[in-house]
Amino acid sequence: MKVLITGANGLIGRSLCTGLEESGCSLIRTVRHACTHGKYAVGHIDGGTDWGKPLSEAPNVVVHLAAHVHGMQEAEDDAAVLYRQVNTEGTLNLARQCAAGGVRRFVFLSTVKVLGEGREEPYHANDPAIPIGPYAISKWEAEQGLQEIAEHTGMEVVILRPPLVYGPGARANFLRMMRTIDKGIPLPFGAIQNRRSLLYVDNLVDAIRVCLNHPAATGKTYLVSDVDDVSTPELIRRMASALGRPARLLPVPCRWMRFVGQLLGKQAVVNRLLDSLTVDSQPIREELNWSPPYSMQTGLVATAEWYRKVKADHATRT
Template sequence: MRVLVTGSSGFVGAALCKELCSLSDVFVVGSSRSECILSVDNFTFFKFDDSSEPSNWEDALRGVDVVVHLAARAHVLSETGHDPAAQFRKANVINTLALAEQALAAGVQRFIFISSIGVNGACTHERAFTELSVPDPHALYAASKWEAEQGLTALLEGTSMELVIIRPPLVYAANAPGNFRRLLKIVSSGLPCPLSMVNNRRSLIALENLVDFIVTCLKHPLAANQTFLVADKQAVSTAQIVQRLASGMGSRTRLFPVPPFILKLGAAAVGQKSAYLQLCESLEVDATKAYSMLCWTPPVDIECALEKAGYQFKNGIG
């Protein structure tokens, strides 16, 4: 099997390429804007620039059986772009559909699109998100992913190329970017966290678990033309996340009580509403469909994976 992984130098892409290259029956074609070099015989790489027009994927797609599309314009913590909505749409919608069109023309059998749980919404109240939940994206990133999902579904309906859509929640590991990296730094610093009164439920997915699920979707016949919400088995509170990270770092958890509404007001005052949502609100995912339909079980337990992330971050591993 020949697999094209876009965004192969990114957080998830690099881990996925490494795992795929360990399989004897897979040849990996990586692509990204920055170099991604693996010194193995079953890997080759194509570098693409940030041109104003969609890329020509003809050479990279030659002989490819499955595309795993990870490349995207992700969350930007400090947005400075002139028209961020247009930038998200170009990167995550227009470029995605251009790649899918070329993949279809090249005879690719399956297109795996890594979307986001943000398509479903920013938080949950009492009921966990499922594949049947009505999409309600709030952020520009999530809205662009939802538009790409709809475009891919329309483009590939009735064609020979199968579509698999995966919506993960926050993906974590020692080298995770964004708000999880901020949390790792705070816990590592030993600074007290005002989170002991936050009683929320967050679904996450360990990097190893997401990679394993993507690999499962490469060949599984029942994955064809399906959308999956995927997560670790257990939802946890933010306080529990901090406790597990601190345990992995070999340090004491320092939590103190602040009413959540005070945290919400403070976050709004400094323009950190998204950080508040991730830290203090609930976002639960019901991944029953992925577990039952594909007979998939996350190989890594969330408590062990969080402790591992803390340990590796503290010790500069990964």
């Protein structure tokens, strides 16, 4: 099987390339900017990107991982424009070129956030979409456009909606949390009683691998997770165990944290720590006979090992 992967240099892309090569797949790697040998640089991704060169290698399947996520120094208005350009228009432009080029199947990495956030009961793939914020909206619009392209062209589309993905190379909030735990800083999350689904990157890679050619996956949308939902304090305890550090948790009332979050303009960040977000992954497990090959603790240990190595390398350089 010949597989074209967009976003091959990202957290998921690097692991996916390794996993598929080990499975015997022939890979076509694409990245946005200057690249090493064996990768296509396609530049900025939007409705006008030319995918002709990588598609000229005639892939059977395309796995579209490349997306725009909000940058720390990025204004909200600028981010909203880029979400639509990259995540919606860029995805549909690629899909149309894939269909015209004879690609059999298009696997799209979306997000559980198209269904909403902060619900106590698990989300199901067939729940009504209630995307909150421009990122989730851009992914939902891409999903709808892909379904239309599939209907008109016959190209098979498979959509995966993961929750938070972690693993070696993780950035943003997950990495900040790991650094805080490693430093032994007390965290005010001991009183939280929520449930969160997460997904170890190598479990996602395995799910994508199954979706490349399983006949039952055609036209389906799946939620996928580690099948091991945890509360925020339990996640911190597991991360601390993986790092060989104590979990320092203070039982601060949740209403206090929400109040402080409002004062500081960090309400969305606080809500993600306090609220529940779980997914029902039973359909992919039953229909594709898939189960996550790695436990959450295995994933956290691998992430902690990567973190320690990066920390040691940084210390050596400085």
